[in-house]
Amino acid sequence: EVQLVESGGGLVQPGGSLRLSCAASKFSVSNYEMTWVRQAPGKGLEWVSYISSSGNTKYYSDSVKGRFTISSDYAKNSVFLQMNSLRVEDTAVYYCGRFGGSTIDWSLAIDYWGQGTLVTVSS
Amino acid sequence: EVVLTQSPGTLSLSPGERATLSCRASQSVDSKYLTWYQQKPGQAPRLLIYGASSRATGIPDRFSGSESGTDFTLTISRLEPEDFAVYYCQQYGSPPTWTFGQGTKVEIK
Numbered sequence: 001e002v003q004l005v006e007s008g009g010g011l012v013q014p015g016g017s018l019r020l021s022c023a024a025s026k027f028s029v030s031n032y033e034m035t036w037v038r039q040a041p042g043k044g045l046e047w048v049s050y051i052s053s054s055g056n057t058k059y060y061s062d063s064v065k066g067r068f069t070i071s072s073d074y075a076k077n078s079v080f081l082q083m084n085s086l087r088v089e090d091t092a093v094y095y096c097g098r099f100g101g102s103t104i105d106w107s108l109a110i111d112y113w114g115q116g117t118l119v120t121v122s123s
Numbered sequence: 124e125v126v127l128t129q130s131p132g133t134l135s136l137s138p139g140e141r142a143t144l145s146c147r148a149s150q151s152v153d154s155k156y157l158t159w160y161q162q163k164p165g166q167a168p169r170l171l172i173y174g175a176s177s178r179a180t181g182i183p184d185r186f187s188g189s190e191s192g193t194d195f196t197l198t199i200s201r202l203e204p205e206d207f208a209v210y211y212c213q214q215y216g217s218p219p220t221w222t223f224g225q226g227t228k229v230e231i232k
Binding site: 113 | 155156158160162166167168169170173174177179211213215219220221222223224225226
């Protein structure tokens with residue numbers, strides 16, 4: 001079965017950096033668009049970033065633009081989120097997700113999610 | 124940028140009752156890109172409905188989605204105990220961005 005496993009979360013001071021990883025299994029990230037979505041404690045879902053299957057197209061939410069960078073590594077079949085200049089308001093569970101592509105009529109819906117990794121930004 | 128407003132914030136119902144959840148968009152939305160997710164405490168969201176009305180694989184037919192202009196509705200025909208959760212609508216729009224509603228919590232009355 002398709003699986004996404006995030007790692008790399010933890011406690012970091014404001015202004016610090018973290019790199020999140022999302023390891024995919026039972027499909028190739030080279031064939032699917034991928035995304036990161038976060039959820040602050042007790043809050044709703046917030047989209048963070050998108051990467052195309054080719055890795056050539058990337059989008060970011062305004063709240064992270066210029067600070068976060070999404071990337072993919074086909075050899076590792078993984079997607080990454082490099083987070084720099086972290087702020088207290090970046091504290092959240094970060095989920096990696098796969099857009100379902102043709103299997104769901106190119107609806108740009110996330111058909112598989114990881115279990116999430118918690119990032120806490122605090123001094 | 125499109126804003127999605129979900130109502131009510133909380134819906135208190137009993138098992139077996141019908142649940143009607145609303146998601147209103149601040150401007151026109153391509154229904155192809157309107158999605159509903161379910162999230163239970165401590166779990167990742169789960170895809171329920173894509174394209175406003177298509178059920179995802181494995182989703183029971185008591186879940187249905189519909190649209191009327193900028194209003195989108197998720198209906199659960201008869202609530203089962205496992206349906207008590209938070210539900211989010213989400214849309215993709217231009218400039219490329221994905222927007223979520225604030226969520227509706229369906230709780231046991």
